Amino acid sequence: xxxLLVYDIREKRVGKMLKLCRRYLNWIQNSVFEGEISxxxxxxxxxxxxxxxxxxxxxxxxxxSRSQQWLEKEVWGQERSQLxxxx
Amino acid sequence: xxxLLVYDIREKRVGKMLKLCRRYLNWIQNSVFEGEISxxxxxxxxxxxxxxxxxxxxxxxxxxSRSQQWLEKEVWGQERSQLxxxx
Numbered sequence: 227x228x229x230l231l232v233y234d235i236r237e238k239r240v241g242k243m244l245k246l247c248r249r250y251l252n253w254i255q256n257s258v259f260e261g262e263i264s265x266x267x268x269x270x271x272x273x274x275x276x277x278x279x280x281x282x283x284x285x286x287x288x289x290x291s292r293s294q295q296w297l298e299k300e301v302w303g304q305e306r307s308q309l310x311x312x313x
Numbered sequence: 314x315x316x317l318l319v320y321d322i323r324e325k326r327v328g329k330m331l332k333l334c335r336r337y338l339n340w341i342q343n344s345v346f347e348g349e350i351s352x353x354x355x356x357x358x359x360x361x362x363x364x365x366x367x368x369x370x371x372x373x374x375x376x377x378s379r380s381q382q383w384l385e386k387e388v389w390g391q392e393r394s395q396l397x398x399x400x
Contacts, residue, residue: 230376232319234343234393255372256321256344272389281390285342288387289317289376296383300375302359303368306321 228294229268231259235284242278246271254307262294315381316355318346322371329365333358341394349381 231251235243244253250271251259263271268288275286291297318338322330327344334340337358338348350358355375362373378384 230317232342232345234345255319255374258319258321258374275389279390283391284389285391285393286389287342287345288389290385290387291378291383296378298377300377302362302371302373302375303366304370304372306372 227263227265227268228291228297229259229261229263230289230291230297231286232289233257233284233286235279235286239278239280239284243275246274252307254305256306314350314352314355315378315384316346316348316350317376317378317384318373319376320344320371320373322366322373326365326367326371330362333361339394341392343393 229251231247233243233247234257240257244257247253247259250263250267251261254260268290279286316338318334320330320334321344331340331344334346337350337354338346341347355377366373
C-alpha cells in the first residue's frame with residue numbers, strides 16, 4: 227500500500243515524530259512523508275506515535291492508495307527530499 | 314481531478330499562499346489542501362502562486378489522482394478542516 231502522511235503537531239513533539247516516521251516512510255517535505263507500507267506496519271507506526279502525541283491537539287492525516295500509480299506527483303519549486311540525507 | 318497540495322514556503326509568503334489556495338481548494342491541515350480541480354484551474358493556481366513564490370526556496374507538492382476514490386483518508390487526532398471556517 228502506498229501512503230502519504232502529513233502531520234501538524236506541537237513543536238515540542240515534532241522531533242520525535244520526525245524520527246519515528248523516518249523509520250517507516252520517506253521524508254519528502256517539511257512534515258510530509260510517503261512510501262510503501264503494510265497495514266500492519268502502519269498500525270505499528272500509529273501505536274508508537276500515539277504513545278507520545280496528544281491526539282486532542284495534534285493532527286496526522288494518512289492518505290492511502292492501493293498503489294502509487296494512482297497518484298501523480300508534481301513539484302513546484304524545490305524537491306526537499308533531495309536534502310533529506312543532510313538533515 | 315482530485316488534488317492534494319502541500320506547501321513548505323517561507324513564512325513571509327505563507328499568508329498569501331494560504332489565501333490563494335483557499336480560492337481553489339479546501340484547507341484540511343496546516344499547509345495542506347485538497348479538492349476537485351481541473352487541469353486548467355490548477356495551472357491558473359500555479360501561475361498565480363509563481364508570481365509571488367520564490368521557487369528557489371519554496372516547495373509545493375501536488376498529488377493528482379483521477380478520482381478521490383483511489384485515496385482513502387485516515388485521521389489520527391484532530392481534523393483541522395472543521396476549524397477552517399473560523400480561521
